[in-house]
Amino acid sequence: MNSYFDDKYLDVEQALFPSRENAPKNDTKTNYYAVRDIQSVPDYLHAITDILSNRYIIGLDDHEITNFENAFTLPDGLKFKDMLNRGIFFRGESALYKYQMPGLFRNLGYVEHENDLIDEIEITSAEKLENRSLFDKLTIMQHYGSPTRILDITSNALIALYFAVSSDFNNDGYIYLLSAIQTEHDIKIKTPNDLEVIVKSVIGKLTFSQKELLSRCFDQYRDSDCDIREKISRIHVNDKKRDKIKNAVDKLYLLVEKEMKVTNVTIPINYMFGVNFVKPYRIDPRVEHQSSAFLIFGLEKLDVAQEITEERIQKDDELQDLNNLYKRAVEEEDYAIGGTAFKSSSQIKERKKEIFENSYISQIQEYVNHQVYRLSILYSPTFGDRRSGQARLRIKSKYKRQILDELALEGINGSMIYPDITHKIENIRNENSYIEYDDGN
Structure with missing residues (x-):
């Protein structure tokens, strides 16, 4: 099914670490950067800063930086504080x-x-x-x-x-x-x-x-x-x-x-x-x-979803074949229960229902998803590079447990996220798996 929105995220899975930051613009000394997977809480926060401050690199040959945009500066006179005030x-x-x-x-x-x-x-x-x-x-x-x-x-x-x-x-x-x-x-x-x-x-x-x-x-x-x-x-x-x-x-x-x-x-x-x-x-x-x-x-967008769904019903090849089959059966006066007209009529109704349910809800989903996409923050990690777009951070699966342990040190765990007693007890048991609990038997 074709999408009516070309929503493509820029996946940011690494953070940029320069050897020198906030250098004066007339400073021509060579600066270098390191690229590191987001594998810890500090890496994650650093990557967020990269995106929110619109950090970008000019000149990528041999990892040499000819200019590194200062942190907490944004284009068109927009300040980082203004962004925070409007809500991130x-x-x-x-x-x-x-x-x-x-x-x-x-x-x-x-x-x-x-x-x-x-x-x-x-x-x-x-x-x-x-x-x-x-x-x-x-x-x-x-x-x-x-x-x-x-x-x-x-x-x-x-x-x-x-x-x-x-x-x-x-x-x-x-x-x-x-x-x-x-x-x-x-x-x-x-x-x-x-x-x-x-x-x-x-x-x-x-x-x-x-x-x-x-x-x-x-x-x-x-x-x-x-x-x-x-x-x-x-x-x-x-x-x-x-x-x-x-x-x-x-x-x-x-x-x-x-x-x-x-x-x-x-x-x-x-x-x-x-x-x-x-x-x-x-x-x-x-x-x-x-x-x-x-x-x-x-x-x-219920009106658009309805129109697109009706259009797809009109163009559906399987439904057209069923309609033709039904017409031939009517011409041949095949009206018996269980006959071709009876079966094809039932199949037509089922096929229309299937198209309606799949197409109608998918149109609503695409529209709603697009509303979220257009609220996502734009980012271009390299100046003049085509690799830019609405950014989202990607955490590779191999780093998940390590980061989860780091968050626990910060007090962010299941008990904190879900403060009701059921979740608290479950989280305590999970965090203290070395304790043998009596199951009451």
């Missing part, structure tokens, strides 16, 4: 996965029944979630394994490193560096009480058909700050469809007003779309211990 976030994964996306978008059934998932957790965990905002509920759901439209990230580079090296010891780990500084729009860090975050949160309470309808009607205006209700009157659709749009919009406004405990809110169209960085409140020990932050996603 990390996401660690223990292996290479095709997509960076929230759990909700891993399965079409989750997308179709998102509102049911939220309703069920609100009913079954009413006491724990009482007086919580919807975003707080999503945070708790996320930390306990329920699929949501938010993606875990962290403001602590070492926490991300832990997630990258603490499992899958036969696979390389990856750390993604995320920031809003290189996007077309200035994506500011939000709080759970921000209107834009509330809007994206309550979208999950809409039915699948309502989300699809809003996506189809308003995606072309996704950059507009016009009020949603005001725009409805200008959309050229028949009265029946306008009523459906109005019902979906009314429900959205009702949910937002309920969250905010106000009436007569104004919701810009662009608040339904795109992605936001969110710093959550410390509602759960995991949030604090993991220095948690999140990306929350709005409407997921």
